[in-house]
Amino acid sequence: ISGASVAESFFFFGAFAFTGALLKERFDLSYTAIGLILSGFGTGGILFNLFVRHIVRRIRPRLMVTLGGFTCGGSIFAVSQIGDWHAAFPLMIGIGLGFYLLHNVLQTRSTEAAPGARGVGVSLFGISWTMGQGLGVAVMGAGVSAFGFTPMMAAYGLGLVALGLWMRFNFHRLP
Numbered sequence: 148i149s150g151a152s153v154a155e156s157f158f159f160f161g162a163f164a165f166t167g168a169l170l171k172e173r174f175d176l177s178y179t180a181i182g183l184i185l186s187g188f189g190t191g192g193i194l195f196n197l198f199v200r201h202i203v204r205r206i207r208p209r210l211m212v213t214l215g216g217f218t219c220g221g222s223i224f225a226v227s228q229i230g231d232w233h234a235a236f237p238l239m240i241g242i243g244l245g246f247y248l249l250h251n252v253l254q255t256r257s258t259e260a261a262p263g264a265r266g267v268g269v270s271l272f273g274i275s276w277t278m279g280q281g282l283g284v285a286v287m288g289a290g291v292s293a294f295g296f297t298p299m300m301a302a303y304g305l306g307l308v309a310l311g312l313w314m315r316f317n318f319h320r321l322p
Contacts (some may be wrong), residue, residue, distance in 0.1 A: 152273045192243045217311055245307075
């Protein structure tokens with residue numbers, strides 16, 4: 148679960164940390180507008196919270212990680228391609244909803260990583276997650292400098308899609 152945790156936070160935070168800069172460079176929006184657009188992520192999280200009971204009852208974890216990877220990663224990929232800033236807010240909602248679909252399963256599975264020592268499992272999850280954040284942002288920064296926003300954001304979005312698929316087909320191997 149630690150490797151999946153590193154990958155999730157690597158791709159998500161690497162992309163999310165640079166979304167505002169992409170919007171500034173591409174559309175020259177005010178920082179207030181960028182902040183409002185980025186708040187769409189929170190709106191996606193609220194939607195997840197409103198429907199989580201229904202989601203958990205109807206969708207198995209294997210499908211949740213697939214939907215989460217495709218929704219979050221696909222929305223990040225779409226952000227890399229947008230030509231009109233008006234599309235950014237709905238895409239941010241998709242990023243938030245997809246992130247919580249994927250993250251919820253990972254975090255829950257971390258409590259099962261070491262049944263006799265749940266605190267250790269959750270601690271390892273947190274450590275892995277934090278490492279992925281820092282690495283993802285650092286690599287994204289270097290990549291944006293070398294290649295630009297579009298290919299790097301697209302790659303990180305596709306990385307989340309791949310993670311969701313990998314988790315679906317390797318779910319039995321996770322604790």
